[in-house]
Amino acid sequence: MTEAHILALGTAVPEARYDQAGLFREHVKPYFRQNRHVETIFQNVGIRTRYLAAPPDFYRVERGTQARNEAYLVIAQELGKTAIERCLGSAGLDPQAVDDLIVISCTGIDTPGLDLLLAGKLGMRSDLKRSTILGMGCYAALPGLSRARESVLARKGRRTLVLAVEICSLHFQPEDASTENAVCTALFGDGAAAVLVESGDVHKAEEQGTQTNGGPQLVDFATHCDYQTLDQMAFHLTDHGFQMALSSYVPAILGAKVEDFVDGLLGRNGLRRGDIRVWAAHPGSAKILDYTRERLDLPGSALDCSYAVLQDFGNMSSPTILFILERLQKERVPQAGDYGVLLAFGPGLTIEGALVRW
Numbered sequence: 001m002t003e004a005h006i007l008a009l010g011t012a013v014p015e016a017r018y019d020q021a022g023l024f025r026e027h028v029k030p031y032f033r034q035n036r037h038v039e040t041i042f043q044n045v046g047i048r049t050r051y052l053a054a055p056p057d058f059y060r061v062e063r064g065t066q067a068r069n070e071a072y073l074v075i076a077q078e079l080g081k082t083a084i085e086r087c088l089g090s091a092g093l094d095p096q097a098v099d100d101l102i103v104i105s106c107t108g109i110d111t112p113g114l115d116l117l118l119a120g121k122l123g124m125r126s127d128l129k130r131s132t133i134l135g136m137g138c139y140a141a142l143p144g145l146s147r148a149r150e151s152v153l154a155r156k157g158r159r160t161l162v163l164a165v166e167i168c169s170l171h172f173q174p175e176d177a178s179t180e181n182a183v184c185t186a187l188f189g190d191g192a193a194a195v196l197v198e199s200g201d202v203h204k205a206e207e208q209g210t211q212t213n214g215g216p217q218l219v220d221f222a223t224h225c226d227y228q229t230l231d232q233m234a235f236h237l238t239d240h241g242f243q244m245a246l247s248s249y250v251p252a253i254l255g256a257k258v259e260d261f262v263d264g265l266l267g268r269n270g271l272r273r274g275d276i277r278v279w280a281a282h283p284g285s286a287k288i289l290d291y292t293r294e295r296l297d298l299p300g301s302a303l304d305c306s307y308a309v310l311q312d313f314g315n316m317s318s319p320t321i322l323f324i325l326e327r328l329q330k331e332r333v334p335q336a337g338d339y340g341v342l343l344a345f346g347p348g349l350t351i352e353g354a355l356v357r358w
Contacts, residue, residue: 006215010086
């Protein structure tokens, strides 16, 4: 049986790494003088360090949407190119080997977009098939992988590259001293992740006692959209960049739905939660991870890699689940035959899930 699988994965972050406590004291505190809860928020979101592309003095002068977007285009190309080169390098391939390119982002936009700009910089083929997924937010990497799976299964021998790149730091709102804005300021970081997907003969590999690749097979995907909670999490374009709306009820709302969602995905594949050896959940916040682990009744260490990525990088929006997958493969070292579930949450409120198998 031919199945789609991840051949390689590469990640990249900006050079500037900030300690969460120092970032608050030295750069953020002056903007929130009137909000006495901000320091507590920074301490309790579960983050130790973040990588930010926008320097601390970026907002010492007023920055409109155009200035922020121009900075995005420069930085996103740099990070995206690095992530792609690392991904292809680990697979021993050059950019000419890519047949399809899917670029994911919600923190900037232009035409020609990152897909064309990066393809030109990397010297990809002129017949490259390109797609962009814009505006989906934190869960977008999983729809990207789903489209990649469809692509490589539609035509044998094709390779699809998925890039998720977000520069969240460009959208800090210094004029908004609200608690909601403080939470967003405390959570988000910058990063990029690239995944190369191809198809292979699973049965042949199993008969030979080998895995098809270093990454998992993409077995199935699921989506749940709640159209009654569209205002609970959003990312609105304003004259001063994108402004996030983030309700304090988000963790509880997502937690209430995640059991049925996961059981539905597993059930249609003849599986139960006890069959899953590897778990990964997008760390929209530490509370979201807490609710997810509690509602799914997972072992205490099941989401350790998700908590660790949140602690070391913050919430990078769409690339984050791919950073977690990379860490899982290095630290947990899944064995051949292990099943895993990847979960991501975002605007909508939306839950995306992927069932994978090593």
